[in-house]
Amino acid sequence: MRQRHKPWADDFLKENTNLIIPNPYDKKGKWQDYFGNDNPIHLEIGTGKGQFIAGMATQHPDVNFIGIELAKSIIVMAGSKVKEAGRDNVLLLHVDAADLNGLFADNEISTLYLNFSDPWPKKRHAKRRLTFHTFLEQYRHILQPDGEVVLKTDNQGLFEYSLVSFSQFGLALKDVTLDLHSIEDPENVMTEYEERFSAKGQPIYRCRAQFSQDPQ
Template identity: 70%
Template sequence: MRQRNKPWADDFLKENSHFVIPDPSENKNRWREVFGNNNPIHLEIGTGKGQFLAGMAEQFPEVNFIGIEVAKSIAVTAAQKLMQSDQDNILLINENAERLREIFAENEISVIYLNFSDPWPKNRHEKRRLTFRTFLEQYKDVLQPSGELVLKTDNRGLFEYSLVSFSEFGIVLKEVNLDLHRSEDPENVMTEYETKFSAKGQVIYRCRAQFS
């Protein structure tokens, strides 16, 4: 569903620049300094309304979480929710994921989450999919050698496409789960979409991958 435009979004982001980082490229290779600790950094690309980040930050206080969201109105909604959670291990970035190399240094990220990304089903939009090879190249650069890429989706087409894309790129598949909720993973934190879709009985797919 399309988010309504928020004419006050720019003012909100400026007033909360301590939380939604205004020029993230300035912090390249110094994100741990921004957080004030040496904890590992996990990145969610496409933050949505922030439910996943809030849950993960609470469950794993020893990890720093950064959410990147390109849509300003959604980033504002997420910021409002996450600031209410009162977790000090979350930051947001209102940016395009195409700029990851400008924002993060090599090996700066431990885990990347792709949660319910836009499947871009038309062939002519393949390059926009977050598991297309140009994005995978960026993930490989910013992830640590042992870092993980975690994909969750309800879209079987995107899931199958991603598995092929990972394989062609030489990525090692550590987990391929065709019905996540049936496996009852106690550490799984649901997104807004996941909560909605699973309530309707839709299957949720998850893949954990690692660059070789």
């Protein structure tokens, strides 16, 4: 979906460098120092308009959250939402997620969220899916040994592909849910997409996957 240009976006980025971090590659291995504490770091790839990360940061004030979003018109909306929530345990990165190893040191992240990622349904585009093996290899490095990948999507094809991809890469599947909103989970924080899709009666799929201590 094409995003409308926001004329205030550049000014917002310049005025909020404490939230949307310039030159984030300089912070590799130093993110806890930047937050100023030793709390665990959770990473969301494709943070969208920020409802999830702002909600999670409010629900878990003892966790540091980093959100990555490439679209400038979207990340400023996420920044506005985080500021509105008054959270100081969130940082946003206006970068492409293709080089996570350049952004984070080994074992620097404890949990990674993939929320309603682009399914890239055509086979020739499979390598762009965030659960393709080249991305999983990066996750393996930046996540702590007991770290988890948490996937939520409304796309059955992406979900099935991801379960296979996780398993083939040696991740243990945990908490595989085919209809998330049919169960009561007070810990679940919905994204904007999730609210929209669930309101239409579409099932929301979720799973947690954990790398083994001795990855293949």
